[in-house]
Structures are given as structure tokens and as C-alpha cells.
Amino acid sequence: MTSIWEQAQALREEMTARRRNLHQHPETGWTEFRTASMVIEELRQLGYEVSFGAEVVDEASMMGVPPAAELEQYMARAVSEGADPELVKQMAGGKTGVVAVLRSGKPGKTVAFRFDMDCNDVEEERGAGHRPAQEGFASCHTKAMHACGHDGHVTIGLAAAKLIAANREQLAGTVKLIFQPAEEGVRGAYAMVNAGVVDDVDYLFGGHIGFKATADNALITMTDGFLATTKLDAVFKGVSAHAGAAPEQGKNALLAAAQSAISLNTISRHSQGSSRINVGVLNAGTGRNVVPDIASLKLETRGATTEINNFMVSEARRILEACAAMYDVQLQVTMAGAAPACLADKELGHEVAELAKAKCGYEQVLEYVDMGGSEDCGYFMERVQQRGGQALYMMYGTQIAAGHHNSHFDFHEDCMWKAAATLTEIAVHFTNK
Template identity: 30%
Template sequence: MINETIKKGILQYREELTALRRKLHSEPELSWEEYNTTNFVCDYLGQLGISYRRTEPTGVIATIHGGKPGKTVALRGDMDALSVEELNQALPYASKYPGKMHACGHDAHTAMLLIAAKVLNERKADLPGNVRLLFQPAEEVAEGAKAFVKQGAVDDVDNVFGIHIWSQMPTGTVSCTAGPSFASADLFKVTFKGKGGHGALPHACVDTAIVASSFVMNVQSIVSRTIDTQQPAVVTIGKMDVGTRFNVIAENAVIEGTVRCFDPEVRDHIESQLQHYADQVAALYGATAKLEYTRGTQAVINDEESAKLAQNIVHEAFGENALYHEKPTMGGEDFSDYFKKAPGCFALVGSGNPEKDTEWAHHHGKFNIDEDALVVGAELYAQYAWGYLNK
């Protein structure tokens, strides 16, 4: 299953792979603003002679056409950065742009996919099928994959594979288990309206500070008392905006939060319960409530056959000790949108190394990766494509 020439090719371009990642890290671009990154990817693919097309407004879809007939496998790497201030200023490749940082590893994903493409393209005559390369924008706002699907990214694709660098796993390990991997991630906003007035006359008002506080304190019982204890679920209140002045009873209160789970029925239940709790709490105090619930990413559920293929590749390419079983995370990933069109799986590549200070959480200002993980990810991309097309 493992192609030794692919392994040698990835190792041959190790220094270039690191240089690509560092360049991308130093020049981060936020979601839907990845214009320079898109240009860079296009220029790189063009030099390799790989056909590509730009997507709107950013992003690149490319195809390596194999020399033999066969299926088509898609490899996805996301490109966008976050509005996070880089705290690793001592690094020579730290972000050049204040308030913008590759704090989640998408710079690594793009670099790994470019080198995997380079190695696969050098062996395209032996490929029984085609490799679709998806350089996706706007993962961080859960919009890029949907846009890519609409623009034909996975049309005529038989299988799709993605990778995420993972600082919570040791460098050199890979996890790709069948079933749930990432949770669905939804957003909600509750707006309470009461009756404002002077802070000295609360009896003449309906205080939404009290209403909002009661909602926050009670809403956690949705998970603890209305959902099967065997079903993972999270309801988090992340923002409260209440009142305008210290001596004014708040007439309006706005609460924002997120919902995470794996089961569609649990997802529906939480949405309906949020409406119920908001209405009942508002009625208790004489206020009104309005719920806005936005469905974000779907849960990432790895196809069993695809996950097994990835596990076999990890075992053969990197050794038995490289296989790691990471528990499903309540984090969200828009990679799930591709599964509406084709089966596949999503793998986590460990990059945590305490000796290199790379165990910081994703989205933290000190996030960084152990660059030894880059060759693992690049080879995994390429070997998965090879393995799938040759199985």
C-alpha cells in the first residue's frame, strides 16, 4: 500500500516544506481575505504544471490527472488565519501583521498539501485516477467548505480526505478513528426586552439584567437534565450585553452562545429547549424573548472504510506506535460539508512537543507547531491518495 518513492520524495523536499510553512505563517490572511495566499498557491501549482482554477472570492481547486484511468480522490487543506495577536515575536517567521495570526495550523495544512501535490505530480504517470486538490478559504467562519461545494470542488469525487495539525497529540502520531470526530457547531442569540427606567425605581421597571442572569444560570440544565447522559453536548454562553449605565434599569439584554453535539436529534432538542427556556424565563419576569439560532457546521463523522484505510497507511508508513486514538472533540470543522457529496475521513496529525513549546491550545497567541510534524502530514496526504486510488 505504501509507495516508497513518495516517502523519499517528501523527505527530499523537507527543507522546502518548512520554508513554505514559515512564509505562510508570517503572512496570515483572515477568512475571505486570502488573496495573496491564493496567488501564492496558484503560482506554485503553475510552476509544477498542475492545472488549477481560482474560486470566488478566494481559494484554489486543482487536479492532478493520473496516467491511468480510475477514481478521483480529493485532498483538502484550509488556508485562513485568525484575528489573534501573535505572542511568538521571537520567532523569525512570526506574523508580520498585528492582530492576525495562523493560530490553528492552516499554514501547515497549505504547505503540506503543496508538497504532497509536488510529489504526486512527479509520479502522476503511475496514478490510476485523479487527485483533486482543495485549497480552501474561510474554514474559521464555517463558510469555505459550503462555498467550495457550490463551486464544484467535489463534483465527480469518489472520496475526500483532510488533515488537521493537533497540538494536543505528540509529534509523530496520527489519529483517524471511524465515527464522530468533530461536533456540530451552532450559534445562538437571545434578545430579552423589558422596561427600562431609573435605578432607584426598580418596581416600575422590568429589569433584563435579572432576566438574562436567570437564563444563564438555568440554561445549563438543558444538558444536565434533559439530554441522555450518554450523549455528549455543550451549551456555552460566551457573551452578554446588558444595560447602558450604572443607574439605569436595563431595558434590553442580548446573550450569545454556542451549541456543540454529535447527534442530530440532540441538536434539534437543544434548539427547541433554548426557545422554551428563553420564553419561560422572560414570562416569569414580565419580559419578552427572541431566539435566533444559526446552524453552523455539521458533525464530522468519519466513514469506517476510509478511516480504516488511513489507519493502515499510518501503520505502514510511520509504524505501529504512530497510531493514536484521540477522543472526539467538541470543536467544529466545516470539512463535514464535503461528506454530503462523497465519503471520506478526517485525520489529526500530532504536533505537540514540550521541548519545542508546541503544546499550546489552538487559537492561542503562543500556538506553534513542531515542524517535524510537517513531513508526517505531507506524506499522509500523498500516501492516502495513492492508497485509495490503488486499492
């Protein structure tokens, strides 16, 4: 009988073609209408029970959603690029999440895998040294690029779905595949978690191409050290006035925002672990001779734990409110994204490492790497762990052409079939526990 590793290797050309198709048609967070449509159609053909749209995305929990008119444009674009119009219609409002379930008919555990689908707001390199440009699969959309490997993640997820279905007789319990929108900016997982998509899950696995795994034919089974984070947008509204003739009639929103940008960095560090704050964007004013009546900040906090991050958020809000009061302007603060800390189950990481060594053909299997940064897969992991399950975040080894979120980003596509094989072995092993 052909091994799962060999079955996956036979999908190499199919997976490469799919990844390149996705790479050429990137879609940013909450606009993944074409990608989700492709995912739904493939999963249905494989015999999965497929739920999507409002069934798996809680509208009240969606963060950082584009305006309705913009979403309509992206829906039309998706249809023009081959998406099923009826499926796209059912995902209106940006509800592009997809969940697929395969039931073995035998008692066993429920094992879930999460795959993110969105791209970055990056203009892709068009020069001769960039392989996607050279070989004709660079992004056809301006200021949108799969510069983080999510095109590979979707491809891995669909290949794993095919392999799991082909090896259904080896399964017990249930396999659940979660295709998540809007990971960039940590916006999408929260809405799917609040829709209850992992409430029945015993084991949850997330994963990523590259980052700390930059050697080909390698697997890291446990990634730890992700920081909890909150993304905030602060808008200050004052009163405009003639800066020369009547400055006393104005209320200066620009100064309130500038004061905030400086004062936010006075928040003390936390004794219990790493903490971060950063103001990444400040926009203000309308003219040289006008007291500015409008200003906005885009900022983020991070913490080694959710509690530390919550401390940073509380202090940030306090300072924003104080600065608004100082200049007598109005303040509106909205949450544009968030993620808790990702805390992996160490014994699960060890078990997956032993499984990979026994069943897969990697040259190197490592059990641990400390990551830093943030990942909203933490919401899925946290919910599963709160309900008595276990969770893990892995990394699939590949050389990369440039850093993640860089316009020159690319990766070695052989990592994809190996990842799909690994996830299939995990599905077989853990549904039977």
C-alpha cells in the same frame, strides 16, 4: 527511483520557509485573501485546474462573515503584503475558498483532500521563549495568530500538490485539493459543500497537526468522536428609560439575556449520547441609570450526533424565545457557525494505516483516537458518505510548545513533509482502486 517519502523529505526547507511566511501573515476566517492568492498561484504553476471565489463558495451559506467595510480593509492589507490584486478582487465578499483538480487521464476514483487556512483571534506571545518570536516569524498582525497549525496545513496541502503532480504517472482517476476558509468557529465548510465541491468525490481525507497526536514521527489514521455543534448569536432589543424617574416605561433587555444565560443551562442532558451547551459571551446595557434596551449572547450547543445537537438547538431557541417574551423584548437569533458530527469509516482508517506502515517511515502508526470538540470537515465527510463514498480524518504527530489556540503555540515542522508524503501515497493508492 526515489520514493515519495524521500521526495517529500527533499522539500523540508522549502516547506519550513512557506510555513513561516504564512505564520507571519495570519488571516482570520473569510479574510484569507493573501493565503488564498498564494495557493491559487502555486497550484496554477503546478498545472492544476483551479477554481476559487464564487465558483466554490455558496454566498447564501456563508456564516459569520465580517462586515463589508472590514473585508475591504483586509483585501487592501493582503495586496500590500504581496497578494495579486486581481485574484483578491475576485474573492470579494470573503469568498476565499480554493479548489484544485488534477486529472490523470485514466479511469479511476476521485480522491479529495481538505486543508483549512484561517488563523485564530489570538495575540501571539512575543517573549524570548517563543520560537517564532526568537527566529523572526511571529505574527505581524495584532490579535491574529496561527495558534492551531493551519499554516502547517496549507503548507502540507501545497507540498502534497507538488508531489502528486510529480508522480502523476502513478495516478488514476482524479485528485481534488480543497483549501477551506473559516474553519475556526466552524463557518466555512458548509458554504463549500453547498457549492457542490465534493459531490463527485469517492474518498475524502481531512487531517490536523497535533491535538491528540503529540509524539513526533507518528500518524493517527482515524480520529473519531467529534461533536456536532451549532454557534448561535442572540440579540435582545428592549426599550430604554430613566431607571429612577420612569422605570415602568422601559423594557429590560439585560434581564432577558441574563435570564436566558441561566435558563439555557437547565436543558436536560440527552440519553442517547453526549450533549453540551455554553454561553460564552454576554454583553448588555449602556449606563448605570438607564433601563438596558440592548443585550446579546454568544452561545454554542454540541452533541455526540447531529440529531442530539439539533435537540439542543431546538431547546435553546425555545428558552431564548420564552425569556424574551417574559420581559416583552424583541429577539433575533442568527447562526454564526455549525458542523455535523464527523463519523469516520473504520475500514478506511485500517486501510490507510496498512498503507502508511508499508510506504512511510513513521515510528508509530495508530488506527484510532477519540477526539471530542468539533470540526466542520464533518460537512465534507457527511456529504461524501451520503453519496456513497468514504471519509476519514487523520492526525499528524508532532510535539507542540503549548495547547492549540494558546499564544505560545508552535509545532515541530518535520511533521509537515511526512504528512505531505502520506497524502501523496493515499492519492496514488485510492485513485487506483
